[in-house]
Amino acid sequence: MNYKEILINVNNIKNLRNEFIVNFDIKYEYVIESLTQAVNNNKLNSIRLHKYLTDNKKLGKVNTARYLESIGLKETVKISELNDDIIIKIAKYCSEE
Numbered sequence: 812m813n814y815k816e817i818l819i820n821v822n823n824i825k826n827l828r829n830e831f832i833v834n835f836d837i838k839y840e841y842v843i844e845s846l847t848q849a850v851n852n853n854k855l856n857s858i859r860l861h862k863y864l865t866d867n868k869k870l871g872k873v874n875t876a877r878y879l880e881s882i883g884l885k886e887t888v889k890i891s892e893l894n895d896d897i898i899i900k901i902a903k904y905c906s907e908e
Contacts, residue, residue: 824854831855832866842902849890850898856891860901863890870908878904 812820831849836842849855861879865872876886882900893901 827854828858832858832863835863835867835869837869837905837908839902839906842905843898846890846893846898846901847895850893856889858890859886860884860888860890860893861886864901864905870905874908875904 831845835845849858861872861875864870864875879886879888882897884897
């Protein structure tokens with residue numbers, strides 16, 4: 812891979828990550844589907860969960876950080892660290908806000 816190809820690849824990954832974050836929706840089904848798919852996607856699973864949930868302002872940063880702490884997660888937890896039980900809890904939280 813030459814420099815130009817690497818640069819194009821990096822920009823494609825940046826765009827994919829940005830689109831993933833911007834398109835966040837608080838609907839229960841959407842949260843479950845998007846997080847479940849992202850856990851195994853190496854281009855998305857290094858995104859911090861708190862950033863994913865709060866970047867588009869649909870959920871408050873402070874309330875979300877407190878909720879994550881209440882279920883035993885730090886604000887810095889990454890999507891790759893999630894399991895099905897945690898994803899369901901997060902989906903419930905998002906849909907109730």
